[in-house]
Structures are given as structure tokens and as C-alpha cells.
Amino acid sequence: MLHSLAMRADILPLCDEHYRTMEPVLAPYSADYFIEFFRCTDKFCHRCFGERTGYITPQRGATPVLTPNQPNCNRHGRPMFIISLDRQRNNVTYACPEPDCPERVVRT
Secondary structure (H helix, E strand, C coil), X not given: CEEXXXXXXXXXXXXXXXXXXXXXXXXXXXXXXEEEEEEXXXXXXXXXXXXXXXXXXXXXXXXXXXXXXXXXXXXXXXXXXXXXXXXXXXXXXXXXXXXXXXXXXXXX
């Protein structure tokens, strides 16, 4: 079975709606291809994070709709994922999925 470029296994994004830890998933795309992504661990949430698409809510048979205002890394141009939530300051910190990239975006 063929697959896409390997997804990083050392990151665990937080859901952009629930701020719960997401889990890695493999989804079959065709008989010889699968897609790797992260999905929210909330039972009724369908949010996913893909290293190429950022945060999306996939719909069967439809092209993914990218999240407006999705932060992208200035160095690599890749969608960033949420690494932390500071509830006291109401800040969300995003990081680049590229290994060893120090880029961070903090949003309130």
C-alpha cells in the first residue's frame, strides 16, 4: 500500500474548536493510497488537522474547505497547528509542523 509523505508522529495538535488533543489517523483514499491526518478526540467533533490543509471539517465526496485566517508559517508557508491554550490570558499558540522550526503565532 502506498501512502502520502509521512506525517510527523511527534506532534499532537489541539482541536481549534474544543482545544482537546487530536489523535493521528490513517484514512483510505483509494485501494493503494491512504491519507494521514489528526482528528479531534471529542466524540461528536469532526474537526481534523492535516499538515497540508490545516484545520478542516471533511465532507464525504467534497473538496476540503480551508479554515479562514488559518495561520501559516512565514518560513515554510505551511499551515500551523495549535500547541497550547492559555485560558488565563485567553491566548492560543500555533506552531509550524516543520521539524525544528521555531516559528510561533499567538492569538487572543
